[in-house]
Amino acid sequence: MPTSRSSGPLYLQFADEIQERIDTGQYPAGSRLPSEPELAAHFGANRLTVRQAIAELERAGAIEIRRGVGTFVRRPVVRATIDVNPNSARLDVDGRSTPLPVHDLEGAEERTVEVTVGSDLAPDRHAAEHLRLPAGALTRLDTLITASGRPWAVSSYWVATRLLPAGFAESTESRNTTVAVAEAIGIELVYDWRSFSAIAADIADARRLGIGAGSPLLVREGVNCAPDGRPALYVRRRIHGENASYVLRYRTWPREGEDPDGVDAGD
Missing domain, CATH: 3.40.1410.10 (Chorismate lyase-like)
Incomplete structure (x- = not known):
């Protein structure tokens, strides 16, 4: 189970933990995230809940999904x-x-x-x-x-x-x-x-x-x-x-x- 930074639905807790790993550099910019089955096994949850967490992170701009390739941590934007x-x-x-x-x-x-x-x-x-x-x-x-x-x-x-x-x-x-x-x-x-x-x-x-x-x-x-x-x-x-x-x-x-x-x- 995640050591979440907030309470709420499980998918948001999972999203929080993944975000925390991104913020601390465990998942560096440009790196590929573990697959849905791997994350589901880590969290002890079903893949649908993990998929919701990934979708939330994509909406937040933390990751990008490359269809047929994988899910990657977004690199810092050129601002x-x-x-x-x-x-x-x-x-x-x-x-x-x-x-x-x-x-x-x-x-x-x-x-x-x-x-x-x-x-x-x-x-x-x-x-x-x-x-x-x-x-x-x-x-x-x-x-x-x-x-x-x-x-x-x-x-x-x-x-x-x-x-x-x-x-x-x-x-x-x-x-x-x-x-x-x-x-x-x-x-x-x-x-x-x-x-x-x-x-x-x-x-x-x-x-x-x-x-x-x-x-x-x-x-x-x-x-x-x-x-x-x-x-x-x-x-x-x-x-x-x-x-x-x-x-x-x-x-x-x-x-x-x-x-x-x-x-x-x-x-």
């Missing part, structure tokens, strides 16, 4: 802290800062996965409103950002089709899309505004991120403009909720090693 600073939007990872969001994550890559020209869907009309252009005049670039080979975020970028050089949208190379767009259209991009919200993953985003439909996503979206204030790029990034935290820093003086005059248009 980035994104500063919300009116003077410099930066990404901090493990205490380091970079003006190019997510590209300082280990093994980070961003690649275009879909290109749509002249669409009139609701997201395209929303972007068009902020860019002060008809939806039919825009190209949307949907990209996938991966870190260490695993999906980290999906992004959509809208820009006037007439500004993009031939072949730009078809590129499949890894690149910071905002920087690449700025170079391609020959406009120095600066932040106009950003907003933050939370949504449930739709089917397309869930498929690209490898998560369940309805999973929580953090959304960061807004306009990058030319130095004269003309809106030039609309960006909408969706990040699986556990992969990022947004931090508001209220002091106005620069932190150590930070450029007090720097303005970044990284995403």
Whole structure:
């Protein structure tokens, strides 16, 4: 029987014990858990109760079930802290800062996965409103950002089709899309505004991120403009909720090693 940390149904007590073994390193990150029959024998319980415990741990994000392979302890998620600073939007990872969001994550890559020209869907009309252009005049670039080979975020970028050089949208190379767009259209991009919200993953985003439909996503979206204030790029990034935290820093003086005059248009 388990030495549980809480009372309650047996399956929750079993889940508590397995979680405790994960927390103490008896089941290290990335390791395979004992099979259901082995756990049932250990607990002196039937497999149905053990299966309920495993399902509870999966819902809690402690383990992942790979069908036909086994059940594994989840590795720590790659979580980035994104500063919300009116003077410099930066990404901090493990205490380091970079003006190019997510590209300082280990093994980070961003690649275009879909290109749509002249669409009139609701997201395209929303972007068009902020860019002060008809939806039919825009190209949307949907990209996938991966870190260490695993999906980290999906992004959509809208820009006037007439500004993009031939072949730009078809590129499949890894690149910071905002920087690449700025170079391609020959406009120095600066932040106009950003907003933050939370949504449930739709089917397309869930498929690209490898998560369940309805999973929580953090959304960061807004306009990058030319130095004269003309809106030039609309960006909408969706990040699986556990992969990022947004931090508001209220002091106005620069932190150590930070450029007090720097303005970044990284995403």
